[in-house]
Amino acid sequence: MVAACAKGALLRRLVPSSLSCASPTKGRWQGLGTQHCGYCLPCLIRRAALVAGLHPDPDPTLYTVDDLTARALDTRQSEGVQIRSFQLAIERLRARPALAPILIHKPGPLFDESPARQAALAGVYRRGLEEVGALLAGVRTRPG
Numbered sequence: 001m002v003a004a005c006a007k008g009a010l011l012r013r014l015v016p017s018s019l020s021c022a023s024p025t026k027g028r029w030q031g032l033g034t035q036h037c038g039y040c041l042p043c044l045i046r047r048a049a050l051v052a053g054l055h056p057d058p059d060p061t062l063y064t065v066d067d068l069t070a071r072a073l074d075t076r077q078s079e080g081v082q083i084r085s086f087q088l089a090i091e092r093l094r095a096r097p098a099l100a101p102i103l104i105h106k107p108g109p110l111f112d113e114s115p116a117r118q119a120a121l122a123g124v125y126r127r128g129l130e131e132v133g134a135l136l137a138g139v140r141t142r143p144g
Contacts, residue, residue, distance in 0.1 A: 002053020016060050020046040026078075027064045038063030039079045044086060045128070048135040072140040084141045090133040093126065100126045 005011045022040040027033070036043050043063065050059040065079055073080035093099060100122040104110065110118055 002049045005053070012054065012057070015050065015054075030064070032064060036061055036063045037079075038065040038068070039073070039083060041082045044082060044132055044135065048128075048132040051135055052131050068136070068139045072142045075141050075143050080141045083136060083139060086129070086132050086136060087139075087141060090129050090136070093129055094133075097126070 002011065019034075019036070020042040021036040022042050023037060024034045026037055027035055036046070038044075038047065046061070047059060047063070050061065065073075068083070073083055075081060075084045093103070101118060104118065104121050104125050110121065113121070
C-alpha cells in the first residue's frame with residue numbers, strides 16, 4: 001500500500017505522526033514515551049510496508065527495538081513471539097507455496113467469496129508474508 005500510494009509525498013510527511021503499535025505505552029517501563037515497540041504484529045507489518053514502499057528512503061519511525069538484527073530475540077518474551085510466528089509462517093509458505101489458498105481460510109470461512117476473489121486474497125497473503133520476510137532477513141530468535 002505504501003509503494004502504490006497515490007499521494008506519496010503526503011504519506012512521507014504523515015508517517016512520523018501516525019501510530020500503528022498494539023501497545024504504544026509499553027515503553028513507559030523503560031522511561032520512554034508513547035512510541036512504536038517495533039516487534040508487535042502491527043509494528044512488523046508497518047515496518048515491512050514502509051521499508052518496501054519508502055525505499056530508498058529509510059523508515060523515519062522511532063521504534064523501541066530499532067534494530068531487530070542486533071541480538072537474538074527471546075521467543076518467550078513479547079519482543080520475539082510475533083517475529084517467530086512470522087518466521088514460521090514465512091518458512092511454511094516458502095516450502096509449500098500452494099498452501100496460500102488454503103491458509104487464507106484459517107481465520108474463518110470465505111465461502112461467500114468468489115474463486116477469483118479468493119485467489120486475489122491468497123496473493124495478498126503471499127505478498128504480505130514476502131514483504132515481512134524481507135524485513136526479517138537476518139533476524140534471529142531463540143527461546144530464553
